[in-house]
Amino acid sequence: MSSVLAALLTALLVAQSVPGSTSSARNRAFVNGRVFNGQRFVAEPLYVTADGLFSRTRPADAEVIDLAGGYVVPPFGEGHNHNIDSEAAIDRYLKAGIFFVSNPNTHPKQHSTLHPRFNSPSGVDVRLAGGGLTATGGHPLFVVQRNIDRKIWTEADGEGAFYHAIDSADDLARKWPAILAGRPDFIKIYLLYSEEFARRRDDPAFNGWKGLDPALVPLIVQRAKASGLRVAAHVETAADFRAAVRGGVDEVAHLPGFRPPLRERPFYPNLDAHRLTAADAQEAAQRRVTVVTTVSDLLDATERGRRGFTPPDSQAFRALIRNNLSVLKTAGVSIAFGTDNYDKTSDEEARTIAALDLFSPLEVLRMWSVITPTMIFPMRKIARLEPGYEASFLVLDGDPTRSVENLFRIVARVKQGVVLSVPPSPARVTE
Numbered sequence: 169m170s171s172v173l174a175a176l177l178t179a180l181l182v183a184q185s186v187p188g189s190t191s192s193a194r195n196r197a198f199v200n201g202r203v204f205n206g207q208r209f210v211a212e213p214l215y216v217t218a219d220g221l222f223s224r225t226r227p228a229d230a231e232v233i234d235l236a237g238g239y240v241v242p243p244f245g246e247g248h249n250h251n252i253d254s255e256a257a258i259d260r261y262l263k264a265g266i267f268f269v270s271n272p273n274t275h276p277k278q279h280s281t282l283h284p285r286f287n288s289p290s291g292v293d294v295r296l297a298g299g300g301l302t303a304t305g306g307h308p309l310f311v312v313q314r315n316i317d318r319k320i321w322t323e324a325d326g327e328g329a330f331y332h333a334i335d336s337a338d339d340l341a342r343k344w345p346a347i348l349a350g351r352p353d354f355i356k357i358y359l360l361y362s363e364e365f366a367r368r369r370d371d372p373a374f375n376g377w378k379g380l381d382p383a384l385v386p387l388i389v390q391r392a393k394a395s396g397l398r399v400a401a402h403v404e405t406a407a408d409f410r411a412a413v414r415g416g417v418d419e420v421a422h423l424p425g426f427r428p429p430l431r432e433r434p435f436y437p438n439l440d441a442h443r444l445t446a447a448d449a450q451e452a453a454q455r456r457v458t459v460v461t462t463v464s465d466l467l468d469a470t471e472r473g474r475r476g477f478t479p480p481d482s483q484a485f486r487a488l489i490r491n492n493l494s495v496l497k498t499a500g501v502s503i504a505f506g507t508d509n510y511d512k513t514s515d516e517e518a519r520t521i522a523a524l525d526l527f528s529p530l531e532v533l534r535m536w537s538v539i540t541p542t543m544i545f546p547m548r549k550i551a552r553l554e555p556g557y558e559a560s561f562l563v564l565d566g567d568p569t570r571s572v573e574n575l576f577r578i579v580a581r582v583k584q585g586v587v588l589s590v591p592p593s594p595a596r597v598t599e
Contacts, residue, residue: 193585195227201235216559220584224555238563242551243267245540246514247460248506258291262590264515265562268541272356273300279351289586298352304333310376354398363407385415405441420459425488444492449499458543460506464520504540522572530569559585
């Protein structure tokens with residue numbers, strides 16, 4: 169697909185939409201596109217009905233849109249971020265082709281005052297976890313304190329709102345109704361250095377760097393499942409990973425080793441504590457756990473020498489991440505892209521993972537456009553360009569199975585049958 173054809177296609181689609189917004193859904197036939205079937209691209213039309221679904225047959229009075237040889241893929245997902253809080257953020261996600269976003273740990277206010285473009289054809293579809301479950305003094309305590317210091321929050325926005333301190337089975341039973349009252353879309357739990365739980369539990373030096381008693385994980389998962397909710401676990405170490413997987417969680421929200429502990433030197437006093445084994449990965453695969461990456465920020469920091477990182481730090485961290493991803497891949501664990509960086513989206517994570525040279529361009533495409541969205545919304549018919557599924561897709565100016573760079577050459581976006589118009593360049597999101 170030439171740049172000239174790409175420009176013509178973009179102009180055609182924008183002409184049918186309202187600038188800065190969307191067109192309406194209608195019966196359409198998208199022709200002359202190369203459509204991703206999960207493994208390869210095939211030349212076939214896509215039929216879309218006015219209710220925003222793909223159709224097996226061409227609808228009556230269908231408007232014809234020529235895709236000019238473009239490569240059609242499902243839209244992308246962001247498996248872990250906390251920056252969906254403005255028009256600029258929504259537009260930035262749409263610009264990157266990211267239609268589905270998971271926010272694991274939110275304030276109840278975010279549920280009661282949803283942005284009008286959330287979960288609509290004109291914006292992004294979001295999943296909000298509500299307040300996370302941790303131990304007294306555990307992470308995310310420092311997030312709350314930072315917002316209190318900024319005069320954004322008060323103490324009332326901490327325990328019982330942004331997080332719930334669960335130190336025993338009795339705490340869990342007593343606080344569970346309040347947790348559900350926050351209307352979470354899923355449950356987020358925190359495990360931090362669970363192999364040292366007894367040592368850290370009552371030591372204020374570890375405030376913000378500890379989490380739940382790992383023995384509570386199965387109890388939390390049982391309650392969540394009974395309420396129809398999935399569970400995602402924040403982890404730091406391989407021991408946390410094992411406790412989460414054996415406790416029955418659905419998602420592991422970080423790759424172990426994604427950040428160094430406290431502010432110690434060396435940054436990883438015991439690097440092996442963060443290293444996954446083949447047995448760890450095999451158990452996660454057997455239990456069908458999805459692992460979210462969140463490594464781009466620290467990998468970038470180490471390679472650029474930011475935050476005091478040295479070349480040996482960078483080499484050690486890169487080797488750790490490559491090991492953990494490699495054993496997960498070998499075991500067949502589902503890997504999703506998540507960034508956990510307020511100023512970035514999962515396009516940065518996709519580039520970072522691709523640059524590790526562990527995954528083929530086809531695998532990167534599937535991780536970003538199939539595994540991540542279906543992790544976020546497992547009950548929805550998304551991430552497949554087939555009859556009966558939601559008619560959401562991107563058109564790329566190049567084959568992404570040949571080069572990962574083609575994932576970022578988006579010339580058109582369609583969401584639930586609606587042609588999107590987005591700003592010509594991403595708006596920068598700042599704290």
